[in-house]
Amino acid sequence: MIDFRHIDAFRAVMKSETMVQAAKLTGISQPGISRLIAELERLSDLKLFDRSRGRLHPTTEAHVLLEEVERRYAGLQAIREFARSLKDSASSPVRFGTVMSFGIGFAARAIAAFKAEHPQIPISHTTGSSALIADQVTMRTCDLGLVTDNADVSSVSSSVFASMDLICALPSDSPLAKNRTITAAMLRDQTIIAYPREDMVRWGLTNVLEEVGISYSRASVETPYSVNICALVREGAGVGFVHPIAAYDFLGHGVSLRRFERSLPVRTLFVKGIGSPLSAGAERLGDILAETLASTEKIVANSLMA
Structure with missing residues (x-):
């Protein structure tokens, strides 16, 4: 069965073009690299290298395979970076979603306030339907969200965020x-x-x-x-x-x-996942969303009295 040892050896050979350099990159002996490449060719039923005068010349199939390997490695690197960020909850990425009413200026003001306090914390924002946001919070692709009160929130923790008249x-x-x-x-x-x-x-x-x-x-x-x-x-x-x-x-x-x-009341709910606490960054974003709501409500109320 092809496993990560074969793929790592193949990638190292493609990057270095010699068994000697590939061995140095991987920390595997040169005979070990040769054996893994031979096994990969046998298991995949592909000829990946032409061998002449002690040098390896990648075939067309090898170049095509490398493209796919590099795509997989890019995803793996993203996972590694995310995992490293989890070591420090203060810098864990913060992800939130909102319905459209809160998704343009309101979200931008909240994000700007958050980044002013925590420039080192990555933050991402999604705008979509209440069902989409609630689903993303359920699946943990969003830490928290703002949805309308007619959304199905049975699979998330919810509380009233805003109640306002049209x-x-x-x-x-x-x-x-x-x-x-x-x-x-x-x-x-x-x-x-x-x-x-x-x-x-x-x-x-x-x-x-x-x-x-x-x-x-x-x-x-x-x-x-x-x-x-x-x-x-x-x-x-x-x-x-x-x-x-x-x-x-x-x-x-x-x-x-x-x-x-x-x-003509409309209510908005604050939703988060059930069973696990928010990161420190996500908790702070929740506070900033509430602060942004209060300041926005005040300005709109003043305009209504003009």
């Missing part, structure tokens, strides 16, 4: 922006940018608006994320209901934010 996003030059609170009746003659039909948020908005005769279900513009709605509002395509965290990124950029007369 707010109205209006073009800054809209006459409606003169009001501190928007009522459903004010929106009768407005183009409303809607969430997709399968979105849970849409169901609640449909009921509220249809009470005053507005058919939210017939909206002419639909898009899945608050950040998309804000961008469309900025371009004058209509008005919409958005998550305050996503709306923050558009303050002062052609979008005015106003409270709505009715409470």
